[in-house]
Amino acid sequence: MKNESVFVYNEHETTYKFNDEHPFNQKRLLLTVDLLRKAGALQDSQIITPRSATEEELARVHQPEFIEAVKALSEPSPASQWVESASRYGLDTEDTPYFALMHEVTSMVVGGSITAAETVMSGAAKRALHLGGGLHHALQSKGAGFCVYNDASAAIAHITEHYNARVLYIDTDVHHGDGVQWSFYSDPRVCTFSIHETGKYLFPGTGDVTERGEGEAFGTCVNVPVEPYTEDDSWLESFEQVLEPLIERFKPDIIVSQHGCDAHALDPLAHVHCSMRIYKEMPKLIRQWADRWCEGRWVALGGGGYDIWRVVPRAWSLLWLVMSDHPLIQRLEQEPLLSLPSGWLIENQAESPVDLPDTWLDQTDSWEPIPRREVIVEKNKKTVEIALLYVK
Template sequence: MSKPALFIYNEHEIAYRFNDDHPFNQKRLTLTVDLLRKLDALPEQAILSPAAAEDEQLLAIHNSDYIEAVKKLSAAAPSSEAISLAHRYGLDTEDTPYFQEMHEITSMVAGGSLLAIDTVMNGDMLHALHLGGGLHHALPNKGAGFCVYNDASVAIAHAKNQYGARVLYIDTDVHHGDGVQWSFYADPEVCTVSIHETGKYLFPGTGAVNERGDGVAFGTTINIPVEPYTEDASWLECLEEVLTKAIVHFKPDLIVSQHGCDAHAYDPLSHVHCSMDIYKAMPRLIHELAHKHCQGRWVALGGGGYDIWRVVPRAWSLLWLEMTDHPLIAQVELNPALTLPPAWLAAWQPQSPVELPATWLDLLEKWEPMPRRDEITIKNRHTKELAMLYLP
């Protein structure tokens, strides 16, 4: 009989770091793991360390010349030839600069997401979580948006090729999941659903509602681009209605979800104004849909999230607590002011540049109401209806 959930983690994934000033900071993994351990919610037997993905597995998505370029730029002192070609592969930008051991570390990230697929599709576990993954912007021949290898696409391709699975990919990062979308844009066996801030104002500038798939895969790409300053109720209304219809229509064997937590109002890289409430509600919705439509098969990945102190540890911990049916989830539901472990706050507050929240959920009565709330809600409802145009 399958066990509930596996937590895939290797402390070396924290070495996925471009430079000291870069917003992508995997210290958030350390903070999250420590929070779960201080809750006694992450027993050692639930954790499994990944191995690196093989080149053959990466080649399911990435071009061979790109992989070779990544390898050459991973050296302690890359050759002048390798450096001169970095721009061709998107690895010399402010967002995605090459770094030492880049190939080794990012291959391990891809390997973690592959392990999650194998664990669930082999029936060893119902669910698997790999918070180091979810790097959804990388393209076949180009790094982009802090992403070198697209572990989400590599994992989905593995689920298809190894297990013959129809995959529903759900992307809740505030930035459009462009790399995954384009990987499967003409593939009728993969349905991608992405809710994100409209690309009119935010990287990567894609994810319009009229991007719907190509050829026989028309209708299997679904985008919900919401307006800046969207709040919890409108975000969740759009996602729940579209996703519930999409899964009934597509009939997947497996859900792969990406849980970037940068739609939070505190995040410095977006303009959406949601609270921790959505990071409790979205995993619950996906969990319910997995059991109703996929025999429980659910692989969850990390993603964006750039307020590493106040947002990411809480959001990702709530995801794991939901996946494991931890009793704390019900307590948070009953008491939104339920406090975080004092030991965790005491350990990390001295290092945090901001005051850490004391509660699992945000105390919304202290937040200023957003102007234009009604207009934003109406606009998002119109977008939602367009997104569902080809769903019966």
């Protein structure tokens, strides 16, 4: 019997590494896989090895000149003319500096997301998760925001080109999914939805509720920029109230979702104040919508997340538990403070610079109340009203 859900993974993807001090640390992949294995939730039979993307597949969403620059800057000692022009391609910044073998590993990341998309669209599985992907900030001719190539855009382009399918892209990263939005801003076959902290205060500064798409695609771009210090209830309400009617109107053939988990209160790079609860409830909603509208077809990707010890392994594991129908997700409904596997805690606490939480979900009773909660909730409600103007 085939797996209904597959896990696209290759440990080599952890070599996507800018430098030792950079906040983008793919050790989080290893920690997540280790947690899932110790919880008995990931079997070898569920894992698919990604392939590398071809240059033709990269060229669907990136300019040939940019691909050439990435390849040249991936050399152990790049030629001086490429080093001098790195700024032109966004590859000399503190956020996204070029590194050796950058093209090779990022091509594998793109290939992993295309592998996930092809697995689902071909009918080999209903759902596929590729946590190494979700690099949603890369633009046609520029790297940005820790992202070199845009694997999410490449996977969506693969789906539209090979299957002529209608794709709903859902981005739950705390940073706006700008690269994917601009890739399909005038393509009516792709609807992009992003819920993120308002760009008034956070990179990349885009994602205003007034960004709607253009031409025939007007209305197929929807943004919900939430206020700093938004908490679980307001985040989930904003998410569900906009997406429910959007899906009903757009009628996608497949959902592709990006699961940055940096909207958590412990994430060091943003200001949204959610708990692990949204990372249990949000994928449940996406799965329900995929089952209702897309015959179950759902591709999920990773994304941001910079508390690699306390947040990312739990959030990404919850996503897989929902995707794979693991009994742990039902247990969490009855036992919200269910303990994490003791073996995982003991093994990783020795290396972690912070105390690890010992439960799957957060014990939020001990958290300090957020000031101005009512004002934040009301501002988010108004944003939802504007977002819905061209949806219903």
